[in-house]
Amino acid sequence: MLTRIDHIGIACFDLDKTVEFYRATYGFEVFHSEVNEEQGVREAMLKINDTSDGGASYLQLLEPTRPDSTVAKWLDKNGEGVHHIAFGTADVDADAASVKEKGVRVLYEEPRRGSMGSRITFLHPKDCHGVLTELVTSAPVESPEH
Ligand code: V0V
């Protein structure tokens, strides 16, 4: 069952400048940052709020690490902006299977590694009314790495 907005993914050209915008404008601080080479992104997670299921909601700022990455391709075409939304679930395998049964293309056979040790998969935007949609099961957040 999908129980929260885990994050909104925002593609940007310059991660440090974008982080600074969110800090200076709204006071949001970086909760966690990492490079995900498989996905071709450098990312910063800004925690917005905790949620009633024990999880949290974040903004995920994404800068491409290589020109052939999905985010680089998207930025070339669209410029900066909202790239995807991610729903949180306790069981990404079950929710991906359930969505697939309804005829939506799930992009990965098995969930892959996402931010902060989470397990993630994506649904094709063309099957979701133009929205690239991610499903996430978080790892328990105890001592986030910076
Ligand atoms: C592409 N399209 C999108 C889109 N990206 N529509 C809405 N939102 C997006 N973000 C549209 C695009 O405009 C085309 O429509 C069509 O889909 C095919 O796009 P394409 O440019 O030819 O690109 P493809 O087919 O090579 O790749 C599109 C997909 C790819 C969605 C398959 O981006 C993908 O695999 N994404 C999942 C992985 C990902 O995005 N990783 C970065 C975040 P027209 O022009 O034909 O109408 S990593 C992350 O979130 C992490 C690590 C985390 O949360 O922990």
Ligand code: CO
């Ligand atoms: Co994401």
